[in-house]
Amino acid sequence: xxxxxxxxxxxxxxxxxxxxxxxxxxxxxxxxxxxxxxxxxxxxxxxxxxxxxxxxxxxxxxxxxxxxxxxxxxxxxxxxxxxxxxxxxxxxxxxxxxxxxxxxxxxxxxxxxxxxxxxxxxxxxxxxxxxxxxxxxxxxxxxxxxxxxxxxxxxxxxxxxxxxxxxxxxxxxxxxxxxxxxxxxxxxxxxxxxxxxxxxxxxxxxxxxxxxxxxxxxxxxxxxxxxx
Amino acid sequence: xxxxxxxxxxxxxxxxxxxxxxxxxxxxxxxxxxxxxxxxxxxxxxxxxxxxxxxxxxxxxxxxxxxxxxxxxxxxxxxxxxxxxxxxxxxxxxxxxxxxxxxxxxxxxxxxxxxxxxxxxxxxxxxxxxxxxxxxxxxxxxxxxxxxxxxxxxxxxxxxxxxxxxxxxxxxxxxxxxxxxxxxxxxxxxxxxxxxxx
Numbered sequence: 001x002x003x004x005x006x007x008x009x010x011x012x013x014x015x016x017x018x019x020x021x022x023x024x025x026x027x028x029x030x031x032x033x034x035x036x037x038x039x040x041x042x043x044x045x046x047x048x049x050x051x052x053x054x055x056x057x058x059x060x061x062x063x064x065x066x067x068x069x070x071x072x073x074x075x076x077x078x079x080x081x082x083x084x085x086x087x088x089x090x091x092x093x094x095x096x097x098x099x100x101x102x103x104x105x106x107x108x109x110x111x112x113x114x115x116x117x118x119x120x121x122x123x124x125x126x127x128x129x130x131x132x133x134x135x136x137x138x139x140x141x142x143x144x145x146x147x148x149x150x151x152x153x154x155x156x157x158x159x160x161x162x163x164x165x166x167x168x169x170x171x172x173x174x175x176x177x178x179x180x181x182x183x184x185x186x187x188x189x190x191x192x193x194x195x196x197x198x199x200x201x202x203x204x205x206x207x208x209x210x211x212x213x214x215x216x217x218x219x220x221x222x223x224x225x226x227x228x
Numbered sequence: 229x230x231x232x233x234x235x236x237x238x239x240x241x242x243x244x245x246x247x248x249x250x251x252x253x254x255x256x257x258x259x260x261x262x263x264x265x266x267x268x269x270x271x272x273x274x275x276x277x278x279x280x281x282x283x284x285x286x287x288x289x290x291x292x293x294x295x296x297x298x299x300x301x302x303x304x305x306x307x308x309x310x311x312x313x314x315x316x317x318x319x320x321x322x323x324x325x326x327x328x329x330x331x332x333x334x335x336x337x338x339x340x341x342x343x344x345x346x347x348x349x350x351x352x353x354x355x356x357x358x359x360x361x362x363x364x365x366x367x368x369x370x371x372x373x374x375x376x377x378x379x380x381x382x383x384x385x386x387x388x389x390x391x392x393x394x395x396x397x398x399x400x401x402x403x404x405x406x407x408x409x410x411x412x413x414x415x416x417x418x419x420x421x422x423x424x425x426x
Contacts, residue, residue, distance in 0.1 A: 060345040068411040152424040224416040
């Protein structure tokens with residue numbers, strides 16, 4: 001009995017490792033396999049888009065991204081899920097991009113803040129733990145909304161994005177469904193990645209930087225110039 | 229008609245060093261010599277009394293608000309402090325959500341902190357731009373940002389000191405300024421769609 005259980009556990013663990021290797025892009029396994037897949041334009045299917053607004057500069061950049069790529073990201077029929085952690089960001093969204101969204105359904109998801117800029121490391125650990133727990137339910141619900149849909153998660157630098165990307169990728173591994181994440185590093189990062197960027201670099205589907213100098217340092221990073 | 233300088237310190241925190249360097253007699257004299265007649269300053273929340281003090285120090289003539297009526301600038305921005313330094317009209321206020329419209333409609337030259345939002349805003353509007361990095365802030369990389377944009381010829385950067393400001397003001401008048409391309413990039417758009425449809 002104990003032996004059989006051990007065997008099952010081992011097989012399960014092996015499957016998990018294989019699945020993780022498959023999902024996490026840095027291992028580069030899926031990329032080759034995907035080329036052979038059919039990639040027709042799913043015009044009939046509406047896009048479900050999740051963006052996260054952090055605070056101050058991060059929020060500003062994300063709103064500029066949405067504005068600049070409005071025709072692709074905010075087409076009529078799109079369902080937009082806006083994650084936020086402070087009121088100012090929410091107000092800024094509503095005053096800018098959110099003020100003019102014909103036929104786009106907008107839903108808001110509140111997250112608690114992962115880390116105050118300049119907070120001590122102990123305070124950071126505590127708030128990260130709390131934020132993580134609070135965010136799990138939100139993200140699991142979000143994942144449920146996105147299963148089987150044409151979907152995209154667009155993130156930039158704030159700390160909460162690590163939790164978001166980490167959990168969505170974890171769910172991708174264990175539920176065998178896709179979580180598609182594009183990360184755009186902040187324009188403020190000219191020569192080094194942010195902490196969030198460093199953590200998410202191996203994990204997200206596409207990693208985009210806005211200064212060519214950064215692109216040269218990181219193989220996976222793509223650069224299209226200033227996007228915000 | 230004379231030209232207008234708009235100074236912006238950003239939304240998050242005040243930037244006393246920039247305001248202090250700007251409200252220096254020699255800097256204001258330089259602006260006058262360069263035919264500027266109006267100086268609009270967004271000086272940051274909770275900085276009104278310091279702003280008035282600095283104006284007083286430099287010998288600017290503060291104007292009392294007439295019957296509680298506040299003059300307004302473009303985009304309905306309300307002036308909180310108004311003063312004259314010789315022929316230079318100085319208008320100050322704490323903060324506005326309409327900074328974009330204000331820059332667009334009023335500014336011939338923009339002097340700004342080196343936040344990415346302010347820089348991109350001013351450059352996309354095609355304004356001449358001088359930035360001063362707020363180096364007292366932790367974790368926000370303003371100096372690197374300023375130098376990076378400057379190295380690509382988009383703007384002039386200066387330290388928060390009167391002498392540096394005067395030198396940079398002369399430079400920004402004469403040196404050509406590279407325009408900043410629009411943020412739309414069709415390859416990036418295709419990448420977004422490819423990921424969504426993968």
